[in-house]
Structure formats: C-alpha cells, structure tokens
Amino acid sequence: TSVSESTVFDSIDNIDKEQVMAQLFLGAIGPEVTSVPTSGAGFIAHVVDGIIDASTVFEVEDKGRTFYLKNIVSEVHLHGWEAVPTIYEAEDATEFQNVTIKDSTTLSASNGRYIDFDATDEAYVTWD
DSSP: OEEEEEESOSOSTTOBHHHHHHHOOOBOSSOOTTOEEEEOBSSEEEEBTTBOSTTOEEEEEETTEEEEEESEEEEEEOTTOOSOOOOOOGGGOSEEESEEEEEOTTTSTTSSEEEEEOSSTTOEEEOO
16 A cells, blocks of 8 residues: 655646635645745635645635645555445435535536535435
C-alpha cells in the first residue's frame, strides 16, 4: 500500500467556490501564519510565497460554516488489489434524505450528477 499526493489547483484564475468544494476534500486547521489571503470567486486562497501549490489553503464559507481545505488530492494505491472499484452514481441512489441531486458536468467526478448535502446531521444516501 502506498499513498501519493498531488496539487489540485496551480492557479486561482477561472475557478470558483463550487469547483473548490467539489475537488478538495482534505481539511486544514487553518492557513499558515506566513500566508497571504487572495480573494477568488467565492473563496479565499491563503498563498505562501506567492505560489499556488500544496501549501495553499482555500477558505470557503458554505452552509453557515467556514471550511479550510488543503490544495491536495491523495491517492491510495493498494498493491495486489484485484477487485474492480464500484462507482456509485447519484442518479442510482435508492434512498436519500435532506440532499439535492444536481446536474454538473464540471463538478461531478463522472461528468453527470452529484449529491449536495443539506446543512443538517440527518442527511444520507443509500444504494442497493
């Protein structure tokens, strides 16, 4: 088993809050002390040394909460794993509560629909 990390965004031009929320999943405690806040389209990028890289933290307000997200995507590689991964599509959900299924070819990992959870602890989705 191994883990690899890579930077998601190398610029804040032409991205918006929805793209940040859809593509960044690793939380950060907060921005680095030496970072400089730079406003984007619905987010703030906390940039270190003037370069958008793995040290950049994105600050996003969503559903009444502030999220700090690392500009990193991690991939876990399971060596010797033979099983084909299962992809659960939003439109195939059999039961859901307090969520909205939205269409977006740019925000969905499979270029289809994605699930936006409401601001509640009672939101869930299941597949058979």
